[in-house]
Amino acid sequence: MNKPSRAKSPASLFCFALLLTPFASVAAQADEPLPERGYYDQRLREGSRALENGEADRAVAELRLACFGYLSEPRQLTPCLAKLALAQSAASKAGSDVGRTVDRLQQLEERFQTVSQGALPIDRQQQQQRQPHRFYTQKSQM
Secondary structure, three states: OOOOOOOHHHHHHHHHHHHHHHHHHHHHHHHOOOOHHHHHHHHHHHHHHHHHOOHHHHHHHHHHHHHHOOOOOOHHHHHHHHHHHHHHHHHHOOOOHHHHHHHHHHHHHHOOOOOOOOOOOHHHHHHHHHHHHHHHHHHHOO
């Protein structure tokens, strides 16, 4: 039985992907590349570089290829999809493209707990720098 899908606004989808951004760069660097993944690792590096340089359309193309190569590896697919969602948003792709990518991220979390089980490691200091509002709210409630 399928769950009813909730309508997601492009803004909420973008915010979800944005929250995963700090995790994406750290996790992408955490694992050693396997020899058979070399092509997809290169696509991930090129896509990340293109995104950093403001070449969103190129980043989308490279990151789609990279994500395809990680389909059987949820821990590597998660940060790749997070970057793809950001690139799609930056490229002003239709909200449905970003929405589908974020849906895939949510499915990975539901099925494999890739985010909650540490597929996206980040130290507390980096997390605080990237999400200061969370720490402010937590401290003010103490």
